[in-house]
Amino acid sequence: MALQKPIGDILLDVRNLSVEFASPQGAVRVIDKLSFDLRAGETLCIAGESGSGKSVTALSLMGLLPKPGGRVAEGSAQFLGRDLLKLDEAAMSRLRGNEISMIFQEPMTSLNPVLSIGTQLTEGLVRHLGLSQADARARALQALDAVRMSEPQRRLKQYPHELSGGMRQRVMIAMAMAARPKILIADEPTTALDVTIQAQILELMATLQRETGTAIIMITHDMGVVAEIADRVVVMRKGEAVERGTTAEIFTHQQHPYTRALLAAVPTFSQGAAAPTAPDLTATAPLITVKDLIVRFDIKGGLLQRVQQRVHAVEKVSFELMPGETLALVGESGCGKSTTGKALMHLVPSIGDIRIEGEAALGQSWGRKSGAELKAIRRRVQMIFQDPLASLDPRMSVGDLVIEPLIIHNIGTPQQRREQAAELFRRVGLTPDQLARFPHEFSGGQRQRICIARALALGPKAIVADECVSALDVSIQAQILELMQELQDELGISYLFISHDMAVVERISHRVAVMSMGQIVETGPTRAVLGNPQHPYTRKLLAAVPIPDPARRHADDWQRNRQRIEGEVPSPFQSVDFTPTYVTYRDLGGGHLVAA
Amino acid sequence: MAGYLLRRLFHALLTLIGISLITFIILFALPGDPVNRVAGRMANDQQKALVREQLGLDRPLWEQYGRYVGKLATGDLGRSFMQRSEVSELVGARLPATLWLMLAAIVCELVIGLSIGAVAAFRRNTLLDQSVMVGAFVFVSAPQFLLGYTLLYVFAVWLGWFPIGGYGSLSQIVLPALTLGLLGGGWYARMMRSSVIEVLRQDFVRTARAKGLSRLRIVFVHIVPNAILPIIAMVGIDIGIFMSGIVVVESVFGWPGIGQLTWQAIQQLDIPIIMGVTLVSACAIVLGNLLADLAAPLIDPRIRLK
Numbered sequence: 001m002a003l004q005k006p007i008g009d010i011l012l013d014v015r016n017l018s019v020e021f022a023s024p025q026g027a028v029r030v031i032d033k034l035s036f037d038l039r040a041g042e043t044l045c046i047a048g049e050s051g052s053g054k055s056v057t058a059l060s061l062m063g064l065l066p067k068p069g070g071r072v073a074e075g076s077a078q079f080l081g082r083d084l085l086k087l088d089e090a091a092m093s094r095l096r097g098n099e100i101s102m103i104f105q106e107p108m109t110s111l112n113p114v115l116s117i118g119t120q121l122t123e124g125l126v127r128h129l130g131l132s133q134a135d136a137r138a139r140a141l142q143a144l145d146a147v148r149m150s151e152p153q154r155r156l157k158q159y160p161h162e163l164s165g166g167m168r169q170r171v172m173i174a175m176a177m178a179a180r181p182k183i184l185i186a187d188e189p190t191t192a193l194d195v196t197i198q199a200q201i202l203e204l205m206a207t208l209q210r211e212t213g214t215a216i217i218m219i220t221h222d223m224g225v226v227a228e229i230a231d232r233v234v235v236m237r238k239g240e241a242v243e244r245g246t247t248a249e250i251f252t253h254q255q256h257p258y259t260r261a262l263l264a265a266v267p268t269f270s271q272g273a274a275a276p277t278a279p280d281l282t283a284t285a286p287l288i289t290v291k292d293l294i295v296r297f298d299i300k301g302g303l304l305q306r307v308q309q310r311v312h313a314v315e316k317v318s319f320e321l322m323p324g325e326t327l328a329l330v331g332e333s334g335c336g337k338s339t340t341g342k343a344l345m346h347l348v349p350s351i352g353d354i355r356i357e358g359e360a361a362l363g364q365s366w367g368r369k370s371g372a373e374l375k376a377i378r379r380r381v382q383m384i385f386q387d388p389l390a391s392l393d394p395r396m397s398v399g400d401l402v403i404e405p406l407i408i409h410n411i412g413t414p415q416q417r418r419e420q421a422a423e424l425f426r427r428v429g430l431t432p433d434q435l436a437r438f439p440h441e442f443s444g445g446q447r448q449r450i451c452i453a454r455a456l457a458l459g460p461k462a463i464v465a466d467e468c469v470s471a472l473d474v475s476i477q478a479q480i481l482e483l484m485q486e487l488q489d490e491l492g493i494s495y496l497f498i499s500h501d502m503a504v505v506e507r508i509s510h511r512v513a514v515m516s517m518g519q520i521v522e523t524g525p526t527r528a529v530l531g532n533p534q535h536p537y538t539r540k541l542l543a544a545v546p547i548p549d550p551a552r553r554h555a556d557d558w559q560r561n562r563q564r565i566e567g568e569v570p571s572p573f574q575s576v577d578f579t580p581t582y583v584t585y586r587d588l589g590g591g592h593l594v595a596a
Numbered sequence: 597m598a599g600y601l602l603r604r605l606f607h608a609l610l611t612l613i614g615i616s617l618i619t620f621i622i623l624f625a626l627p628g629d630p631v632n633r634v635a636g637r638m639a640n641d642q643q644k645a646l647v648r649e650q651l652g653l654d655r656p657l658w659e660q661y662g663r664y665v666g667k668l669a670t671g672d673l674g675r676s677f678m679q680r681s682e683v684s685e686l687v688g689a690r691l692p693a694t695l696w697l698m699l700a701a702i703v704c705e706l707v708i709g710l711s712i713g714a715v716a717a718f719r720r721n722t723l724l725d726q727s728v729m730v731g732a733f734v735f736v737s738a739p740q741f742l743l744g745y746t747l748l749y750v751f752a753v754w755l756g757w758f759p760i761g762g763y764g765s766l767s768q769i770v771l772p773a774l775t776l777g778l779l780g781g782g783w784y785a786r787m788m789r790s791s792v793i794e795v796l797r798q799d800f801v802r803t804a805r806a807k808g809l810s811r812l813r814i815v816f817v818h819i820v821p822n823a824i825l826p827i828i829a830m831v832g833i834d835i836g837i838f839m840s841g842i843v844v845v846e847s848v849f850g851w852p853g854i855g856q857l858t859w860q861a862i863q864q865l866d867i868p869i870i871m872g873v874t875l876v877s878a879c880a881i882v883l884g885n886l887l888a889d890l891a892a893p894l895i896d897p898r899i900r901l902k
Contacts, residue, residue: 062806064802064805064806092808093805093808093809093810093811094808095808096805096806096807096808097806097807097808097809098808101806101807102806104799104802104803104806106799109798109799109800110799110800110802110803111800111803112800112803112804112818112822113800113822113896113897113898114821114822114825114895114896114897115817115818116897123807123809123813123817124807124808124809127807127808127809127810127813128808159897159898161897161898172803175803175807
């Protein structure tokens with residue numbers, strides 16, 4: 001590692017931390033005798049999957065456990081001669097935001113929507129440092145400057161809704177760092193951000209740490225982030241620390257089988273080398289042909305509800321999806337990848353030519369379709385979504401949910417439908433006796449299996465999978481991807497796999513289409529596009545992917561100012577008179593096209 | 597901004613025309629003939645026909661409506677059947693009393709409702725929360741006249757703290773305003789409670805706590821402004837419900853407002869007055885909604901007009 005940081009004495013010493021939550025069945029211990037220490041100036045990652053207790057650890061150190069409900073059952077956390085776990089609320093509130101700061105996962109909702117950025121930045125300074133309003137503003141400006149915010153003067157007067165997600169997270173960091181805390185606790189600070197913005201924020205945190213010497217406790221589920229930023233790592237599972245060590249030790253000489261399994265499940269991005277070989281499809285007719293697909297949304301306002309702005313979500317996107325193939329649509333938020341999927345399902349109005357199995361039944365204008373036409377489309381193309389719980393009606397049994405498409409399409413007798421549901425459940429790795437249960441009784445991975453079973457019920461030729469593993473833990477993610485691959489091998493189903501996660505895309509897709517500003521900027525076989533990216537946007541996207549290998553961390557690049565990733569995610573919002581310029585493609589051979 | 601106001605005024609005009617038409621039709625569909633009241637019980641058919649002609653009630657409905665709207669455009673609300681004077685004078689003389697009562701009652705219901713609702717939310721699922729919410733529910737469901745007479749009996753007759761009725765001094769407005777305030781306050785308490793609980797769950801409240809802010813600042817700067825946002829819009833809508841309550845409360849307390857006027861007019865089928873009061877009330881509701889919509893951006897920057 002090239003990174004040399006001055007690591008000091010022990011700053012925070014956590015011993016035997018145990019936390020309990022009240023439940024109807026009595027107290028449930030969610031953290032059991034957790035011990036770790038944090039040294040001045042270092043970054044400690046607490047890594048684990050959902051339910052491991054990593055966020056609860058952070059909240060209990062901050063004295064922010066939900067009340068009533070959570071309580072610290074035992075343990076101590078020595079910080080500068082005080083035990084954080086024994087301090088009363090008044091003493092704790094003087095420490096919070098002052099000596100110990102925290103930033104959270106959701107920058108979109110973590111700032112108060114009705115207060116200006118300036119107010120939110122200065123109020124903590126006024127409280128903790130006793131600064132006057134003017135001094136606090138000056139300090140807030142410095143803090144915004146430190147997080148490399150453009151136009152800091154103007155930002156102070158702005159409100160959260162005027163800033164992008166990445167900018168809001170910068171404000172959160174500025175807020176947390178403004179009082180120059182000794183410890184910064186960051187709870188999944190980059191999980192909700194696009195990958196290029198994630199790279200910027202991680203770089204920023206590393207830089208700020210070098211400038212200020214603040215110790216960071218980084219809580220994350222992402223081993224790629226761990227590899228990028230951690231000096232030492234605590235791996236948690238079900239409220240216990242299963243392993244701790246330096247980052248190099250954790251990644252190279254894991255002791256605990258769980259750590260090994262966790263790392264094995266992490267999809268490693270390897271520049272296209274791990275991509276599955278595309279089936280030979282030269283003689284086959286495409287299953288779905290999309291030509292010049294355009295989706296625009298008008299934003300109306302003003303006296304006569306005139307169109308004031310237009311979202312150019314999809315602009316002349318063309319692609320083919322072959323039988324039995326997986327085509328990945330990748331890109332950052334707002335690039336139009338999800339809208340393309342929805343247009344294919346006729347969930348948003350669009351224009352352009354979409355043919356399924358060569359049938360032009362869907363016509364030139366994709367505008368209005370009758371119920372029968374829609375049914376014909378949806379029998380052949382189905383969709384699964386990112387959040388499996390939100391996509392299942394909580395008041396219906398999962399059996400009824402899987403049977404419902406069959407009822408809508410009037411397929412089979414009630415008896416046959418039940419048999420088919422049971423068969424589908426077996427197929428996706430569930431048992432038929434679970435059919436009578438309700439969605440909340442299942443885990444996230446099981447719910448996504450239910451969604452897949454429901455999508456399969458009509459025997460579709462293709463499935464549009466919109467970020468379908470993004471909300472799942474890596475071990476579950478691997479299982480779902482495996483199931484999808486099995487289904488493809490057995491049933492010859494095609495996937496339009498929409499994702500922002502390059503490592504997952506590499507693992508599952510035969511071909512990739514990279515989208516930016518509503519257009520495909522580069523497409524081709526996964527190996528070619530990820531291994532030999534040609535378009536600057538593809539390169540930027542790939543350079544930002546965190547690699548779960550501390551020996552290859554980007555921080556070294558950042559330090560030498562190489563490959564610095566800058567800029568905001570491009571926005572598809574345009575003025576009404578905007579006429580998009582369409583890309584033309586250069587053919588690099590083997591189906592690899594790049595926008596010239 | 598000017599464009600926005602213009603559009604709102606245009607909408608208001610459409611609303612008023614719609615309301616006048618509907619009210620007109622309903623009044624004429626009602627059983628009972630105003631001519632019987634005006635001409636008196638002893639009048640013969642000839643006299644009745646004469647009165648009918650004088651009042652213009654012998655014309656077809658559409659013609660009557662056309663004339664009414666025509667006069668309305670010049671600001672003429674017509675003449676009362678019974679009181680033989682201009683409706684605009686009758687209504688105008690009584691409007692200030694009603695507006696005062698309305699203002700006092702709205703302040704009353706907001707102060708009572710918002711504070712009780714917020715306290716219940718912060719102490720949720722405690723005995724305090726439950727008893728306050730049961731109380732609020734009682735007031736929401738209580739008939740106006742019952743609460744009005746109860747307050748009147750307890751505070752005016754029994755304790756003698758306030759005058760029994762009348763209009764003119766500050767002490768006389770307390771009981772009618774409190775009656776309306778408690779009734780509406782119970783409703784706002786329930787809304788405020790769920791609104792605060794919703795805001796308490798938001799991430800930015802956790803951020804505020806993580807910044808180590810004082811409890812007072814978290815409550816009054818971070819939570820309350822967000823919690824009252826949905827309630828501001830409700831105040832505008834609420835004015836309609838208010839107008840119906842005011843009719844009853846004004847007659848309980850002998851408050852010389854348009855409520856009493858309406859009460860009499862309905863009993864006498866005095867169509868011009870009913871029409872006039874309805875239109876004035878509609879104006880108040882439209883205005884209330886406009887004010888609420890103009891007030892919301894003061895707190896919420898997301899809906900500020902560019």
